[in-house]
Each structure stands twice: as C-alpha cells, then as structure tokens.
Amino acid sequence: MTILTPKFSENFLKTRSKLIFLIGSIFTSLGILLVTVGGSWDITNHLLSKPETFFSPPHALMYSGVAVSLTGVVLSFVGWKNLQNFKTSYFLPFKIKLIGIALLTGAGPLDFVWHSYFGLDGLLSPPHFTLITGMFLCSVGGMIGISRYLKFTNSHSIVKYLLVLAVIPVWLSASGIISSLSLPFSSTDFFEFNPEPTIAFIIASLAYPFLISFSSTLIFRLSNYQFGMLSILGGLFLLIYSSTAIVPNFAMFDTVQFYSLNLIPFVISDIFLKMNRSRISRFFVGGLLGSVFYMVYYPYVMYTYNEIFLGKLVSPSLIYFVYFELIQTVLIYTLIPAIILGILGVIISAKFSKKILMT
C-alpha cells in the first residue's frame, strides 16, 4: 500500500493535470473576484468614514481572496507541471498568474506597514497600486487558463458559463486601475496622490467606455458567440457595484432603481449580436456600451467630473444630487469619444480573443 500510493498519486496527477489546472484557474479568478468586491466595499467604507483599521471586514474579504488566489496559483503549478500535452499553451496563463500573485502577496505586508505608519490611506498608494496590478495580472492569467481549457476540451455550453467567472474579475480589477488613476480619493495628510483633474477626466472618459465594450465583446467571442453571456456578465457587474457602492450608503438606496436600468443596454446588445454578428452590428454594440459608461460606473465616476465641472464638496448624502446634476453635461462632453472608444474595444477584443484561443 505504501508503495502503491505515490504511483497512484503520480498517475492521478498526470491524468487529471488539465482539470487541476482548470481548478487552479477558477480559484485564481474567484479569489480576485473576492478581492475586487472587498475593494469596492472598502472604498464605500472610506467615503462613509466607517472606522478604518487594517482588520476591517472589507480588508478581511480582500485578503481571503488573496489566499484563494494563492491556492489557485499553487494548483495551477501542480496541474501545469504534470501536463502531458498543451504544456506550452498553458505556460502563458501560469506565468501571468505567478507574476500577479507575487505582487498580490507582496502588497499585503506593504499595506500593513503603510497603514501602521500613515494611518488612513488613499485609493492610490504604492501598496494599493501593487495590489491592483497583481489582481489584474492574476485575473488575466485565470481568464486565459479557463478559456484555453474550455477551447481545448471542446466544453459543453453549460460549462462555458465559467467564462463569466473568468472575465468579471478582469473587468473589475481593470476598473480598479482606472478608478485609482482618475478618482480624487488619494489625498492624505502625508501624501498628495490625487490625479490632476484634466488628466483624470481624459482617463475616465476614454478608459471606462473602452473597458465596458472590451469586456462585454470579449466574453461573447470567448464563448463562441453564446447568447446570454453578455447579459449575465453585465448583470453581475451591476449587481456587484450596486451591492458594494450603492446599498451600503442609505442616502443612495432609492437610486438602485435607476442603476438597475443599466441592464437594458447589455440585454439589447446581447439580442443584437444574437441576431446579427456583422461588423456594423458589433460596432453598434461597442458604441452603445461605451456610451453608457457614466451610468454603469454610478456613483463614484461623478467625483472625477465634479473636480472639473463643479468643484463641490460631496458628502455621502449629496453623491447622487451631484451625480444627477452633472449627467447631461458629462454626456455632452464625453458621448462621442465614449462611442469611439467603445468601438475600439470591439476591435481590440477581437484580436485579444484570437490570441487567448490561439486561433
């Protein structure tokens, strides 16, 4: 028995290596999803001035996510090491995850030291940026790993819903990068990391529309044009944002009805692409999804535009007043670039999906 066990383990690992790699990728993506949800919740807590210590619930969720991702990367390594074929194809996602997890785990102690020395920190700080970059890389690695597994194993349509779990952390962590480079939440007693308002305006107006369109059309391509994927992805994004950024602030609770309307562009895009996959149809979807970025990123995107247009002090109960005060002005200035960047998102996602699926 003692002689058979290692052989059994070896055989098991070799026969199941691809599945282990997939589970590793799922854990990596799931972990990043937890980190991004915790991160969004943490931002809301900061705005509501809830007591901030390193051991707060959002931080606990974030670091649990890091642990899940770390487990995922370890499983990915075990799976990848025992692969009999496709070893080269799975190396890229593994490598990206490895770099990502190194940054993520390094950011934890750095964040603890930062909090200890400087207390309340801003959205953009060296440990936070390390964390967000690590999150983004891990989620990209997880997404490529899951997508390639589904492609190589010719998975059934039901398993393809794993792609939602693969793409949503990429979208959320990329949103985190854009937010940290555009929101004026990074001024503290010790450091002034707030972005220059005009640069923040340009970043938000171009990057958010691109990202919505890119993420939505990417999942559509990765799933081999499966109907419903885009709606589920968009719906999940809206659900996460509303539960972490709107519901915790009682003054904004009534605006959930406004926010839930944003599911409409995603469902309509899904229907359009189901009926017609021509270039014009895809560009229309890209432009549509890009054009609704100010609504999809409610409420915090308002802070970036408030800096340029109003310069008001926005306390938590005034968030939606200022948001709605700005909505028409923001759309006048950003609608055309947002549509263009939405279309660009479609073009880039087509190229990116080909690289992911190695077609």
Add this chain to the structure above:
Amino acid sequence: MKKFLIYFSAFVILSLYFILTVFILPSEFLITEQLVPEPTFQTILSDSEITLGDSFRLDIVSVNNGDYADIHIVSVAFPDLIQLDDVVKIATYDFTLSPSYIYVDEEIGSKYSGGVETIRAQYPSIEAMSRPLKPGVPTHFDLVVTPQELGIFNIYVKSIGIPHTSSTSHYPYSGILDHQNEHVLVYSVTVNP
C-alpha cells in the same frame, strides 16, 4: 417581419432607457428634499474672571436637531493666540474622529463652502468632527484653558452640519463673523494680575 419587430422593440426600449436615465430620473431625484442637519450647542464657562496662571474650563455639548448629518463639526478658535502650545488642553472628547488642529496661515475653507472657497487661518483653532451624526445624539467637547497673558481672553465657538443645505445648517445663525466669514458665539474671560 419578426426581425424588424425585434429591432424596432429594441430601439424603443433603448430610447426609453436614455430618456429615463438622462432626463426623467435625474430630474425626479434632483427635486427630492435634501437632508438639512441643524447643529446647535450649549456651553458652560467655569469662570468669567481668573487670576493669571489659573485655568478655566469651557464645556461644550453639541447636538444635531435636524436630519442626519454626514459630518458634524464643532470649531473652537482662539483669536488672541498665535499658537495653542500649553494654553489649551482637551479634557473631554467623544466625537467619532480625532480632533483636528488648525495652525496660523493654514489654508482652510470659508463661507460654509466646504473647502470650495478658502482663506488662510489668522489664528489657531481646534475642530471636533463626527462622521456621521444622527439627530439627537449629544457630543461633548470640553477644554481646559490656561491663559498666559493679562487682559480679555476670547474664544470663538461655532458648529456646522454637512451637507450645508440651509441657513440652519450652522450655528449660530447670525452675529459676529470669524476669519472664515462664518458666524461664531464669543466667550470671554478676564485675566487679572
């Protein structure tokens, strides 16, 4: 025909979406009543006259009588001082955030603008802050002051609720204006030899 109907329905729904999110709902939300915090405070000054070297005490109990306040501030300023040093000590403090010390020449907000309009501080002050403050919850800010010069020692006290949405979102409502162009109540103690 079926395709046409689907496209037509989609365009109608999208049009409704944009009309609702850009025009109708924003207008609806903008006409909803804003929160109006109404801060006020009561003070007890232990002495109106002291001998140089002695201390007096200023006890402030502040409360928000209006709507929920995102931020509730009680500011105590010392127009006769250049720096607080050993003159002012905090005795009791139960606001949710740590007190903020404002030094001469520091850039601070003015005219209840919440930082949109600013001035340079002409004298030191201490700001006590709770974020948020529900209505009816008393907060305490007690100071022990030991003047180091003879004469009249003045203290300015005011309270501000944020969002500052009404003329009752600050207290006092009228009277003497301080360096921030905001109304204050003045408490004076005579320091004798």
